[in-house]
Amino acid sequence: MKILCDTQITINKNGTSGPPRKSKKATLAIGYKNPGKDNAELQILHFTRQNPSGTKYKVNNNIRRLYTNFIKDGKATIAFIDPEEDLMLKCDPIQLKGFLNTLKLGMSSNGYNPKIKAVLGTTAIPDKIVNEVTTLTVKKPSDFPTKGLPKKLITLHMSSVTLSKIPFQVYGLQHLKILHVNDNNIETIPKELGRLELIELNLANNKLSKSKDWLWLQNPKLSGSLSFLDLSSNKLEFFPVEVINVQHLNTLKLNNNQIKKIPFGIKRLKELKHFHLSSNDLHSVPDTLSNMRLAVLDVWGNKFLPINEKLQCKKEKNKFVPQALWIRAIQMVEKYRLPVKNLPWVLIEIIEKATKCFSCDKLCLELFIMERGRCSQFTFVDHLVLDRNYTVYSDLAFCSSKCVNSTFSSDNNNEGGGGLMLMEF
């Protein structure tokens, strides 16, 4: 991979560093010489305008230290052993993270790692692109460029500029990775936003509300790239279910909305690490949440409650109506543990979204019974933020009343069970 950055070199002889040389615009590349062979060697190439053929640095056993404390500001330093040079980098934080992740992957790999590409034929990113504007901050409406937005923008900040919608030009910015349009008056997002492969999207403090306006999150381009999504302080009365398809989501912020339920399918967000749900109208969380490995779970300011409604009656099943074919199909997949990957995608979707019975672990397909209990300990959450006045209640799903009974009769300590809810698909 290669990135554009500003670099400064400091000669570091015998532990004493000399004055840094002047900062230069540079292209930095990382990759293998002789990939796949016994003599494969991971290298970093450093091109500048003054040095278009590039300087090569060996990676393995040649890095004295990697300084990454200021990575959030887009700064890092690689200290090499031979030559004794410290290479200071400054660039877009997301790009820098990607570069350093590749570097760390290479350093930790024993021998050749096929995930990293060859370095052969790598050249500097042309000057024309180097000089193009990649970051733009619009602080007031008059800052908006009269000639339109630069085509190569990677980062665009348009916060607090009273936007009522995202300007249409933004959807044509193919290189855009970071978009901040927080603190505006945006009510809807058109589906065109889904064409962008954004990594970070900040929509906090806007007026998003309606359920039909989430098509933009269904586009595989955006849902395959997005890692950070902030929807705090909007007017959401529901959890936008499309979010659970954003496979690489690491941070999801939904603070200060009026969300009442989190779907059981939240478990599909396997890479989620930071989940912020403070000051919503949650009465419970799904039990699947307590099994997720999160760095932060913030549920402060929600009024968790046990269920008080009485048992609702299950509808009599008509014996003469055959089961839907898809239900039979999934039951067979489960029973014979058939591999999921060759199934039609419709079935895969249903299996992935279906809730599992808390007791027997079978998929709850036709109906499930919900029981609410005091929440387990969130053992896998590093930092749990909650209001000590409220016990967290979680909803558990069961496939049958037999499974409910077997769980609660064997667990005398459970003080939950305020009521049962029967739900049908």
Ligand SMILES: [Zn+2]
């Ligand atoms: Zn069961």
